[in-house]
Amino acid sequence: MEASLASNRSVKLNFYMYYFLVFFGIGALSPLLSVYLRDDIGLSGSQIGMVLSISPVVMILIQPVWGIISDATKKPVTLLTIALVMTAVMGIVFSAVSSYALIIAAAGILAVFQAALIPLSDSISINYVKKTKMDYGSIRLWGAVGFAVSVLAVGKLSEMTGLSVIFYTFTFVMGIGAIFAWQLPRESNSIKVSFKKGMGELVKAPSYFLFLVIAFLILGPILANNFYFGIFIDDLGGGLAGIGLAFMLAAGSEAPVMKFANRWIRKFGMKQILLLAAAVSTLRWFLYFLEPPIGLVYATTIAQGFSTGLFIPAALQYVKDLAPVSAGATAIGLYSAVGNGLGNWFCTFLGGFILEFYSVFAVYFFFGCLSLAAVILLLFVKQKRTA
Template sequence: MSYTNVQLKFSMFYFFVFFGTGALFPLLSVYLDDYIGLTGTQIGVVMSITPIISIVVQPLWGMIADITGKPQVILVTVMLMSAFIGFFYANVTAYGIIFIMAVLLAVFQSAIVPISDSIALSYVQRVKGNYGNIRLWGAIGFATAVLVAGRLSELIGANMIFYAFIITIVISASIAWFLPRERQSVSVNVFKGVSQLIKTPQYVLFLATTFLVFGPIYANNFYFGIFIKDIGGTLTGIGLAFFLAAGSEAPFMKFSKNLIQRFSLEKTLLVAAAISALRWLFYFTEPSLILVYATTVAQGFSVGLFIPAALQFVRDAAPKTVQVTAVTMYTAVGNGLGSWFCTFIGGVILDKYGIMPVYLLFASLTVAGLFVLVSIMMLQKRAEVQVHI
């Protein structure tokens, strides 16, 4: 199978996976509020389920993939189960049942991105390809979905977001089955490998960086709409802002490999995190809506570079026998623990002080993540000096 054909399959896979994610999750809180009629507290509980569940579940799925040596089979399984649960989720209205559906969906859906990222990165490293060139289609899919699903919801019905999710996830699962079989040969006990990860200072410090930098990035998905409305935007304006922000990630992902090779992995991470911190600080100043639209490219610069660079860092730091576990642990800390912490604390701040101080929190955490990144760079320089001695 030629590299071009494989790249096309990966690109289609990421487009449909993130189209499904973009169709469902940015609009889920609106669905639960306007269509189901849940209270604000109930909506907050439902929306926080995925990050909480992923803290535990993502590393477990990674271990299962490493132990079986069949990450592709695991990936297709969790995708089909996500689609199956999504169908029931779309047809229930009682809060208790919605809570159960949200938990079940989180158990399976939260495994999709880290396992697929591990497969994709393993392939491109083996053939010396460009991960950014295929991952950028995820950003394009997400950006497109926010506009398309919102319009379909207005024309057909609010629960259309679930059917858009189901259809695209099933399409993605069918594509996933024909992706390259990137099987890791497990020659050591996976739990011993996890112990190795925990004893690797650079990896542990990078988990802290992920918590501090990615936590605000993912929590912003919950608060960005409130922020846009607060500075004078409409529901259409919220969709446009998400489209511009997510869409801007694609070109940066495309050129991420060249930038990493030119400026080094660590410097790329440092600059991307710094741009993210400046973005949150800018939002804290309560800028005009036009300026926010104009500066959405900051998300492309920060997220579009940080994601591929972070994944490469994690896989380089991890033993080959537990690389899926390493990626899922990294994702659990950022998508899970970091997202939950920032969402929860951000909600407390929102209730007491309003939306702008939430972004001061995000900026402060990201600056702390910058200091941790500097510590990692210092550790690596020290190790290089010792090797030369």
């Protein structure tokens, strides 16, 4: 019995350290990459948009491939470890290239391997959670902690040593993460879903496709903000340490809100919570367009908790409620592809051109207009009853 408890504690520790390190690595690279490309490499706004938009496009195309390979080999832990090692290697390769063409190539290859990390690790952890009745949220919480710690620490470190340190930190942390990934449990219970059959069922739920448009308009700006927020803070005079502080405050505000999200959904209704999240996003983006004082920006970063922290859990639940039971997996997969993939790509790509020809503040006006359109569309989606 004691040996079993010790084994469970060891597995939990591996999960905690894995998520902490992987999200620490993501937090080290993503927030400051746009600043590095502009200030150290000298790329234009449209070039930056092109580089940053590669990742969401690759994820749409490559994530299903990783899933197919995992299902075929039944070795998700081995694949995850290989992907982490290659992700770490590509971090160093990325730091060594300076021409636009090579940066595009490095970003594409990095995205191929990085696309495997979250889906494979989530699949492994969900399988383990189902087997042991453990709380999945307690595992993913360490990812949020890792990201919040990273953006502050690496921001300060970059200010002291230079922006290239983001790549060395990324590589080192992902390499250590591979050690913990290799020790994750090797259970694999894949669920095969017919996409064609699922789509046939979803056609019978037109409100679902309206909600896909809303997810595109809300999640696109939220995710693209991760790339442009650094430039925004830098142009307001916040510096690299200020970028880290702003990202830490924003990321840190999500977990407490998520903790109460389901309770609020039951109390106020799902549509009202979705409207609140969309409205908060809209107001935040329009505020940033007005070039507010840096202190006000820091104070309003907690809005991310009420936008991202509420919208993501409410949207996932809404999608599950809208879709027929037999098409649940297809509905969530398509929702993720449209919001996290297409929406992210569209806003990141066009944001680069707006940055080049206007300013980063105009990028946030663009984000605000998209989110406002989502608020209007939300008024037309049907209210879901909450249990």
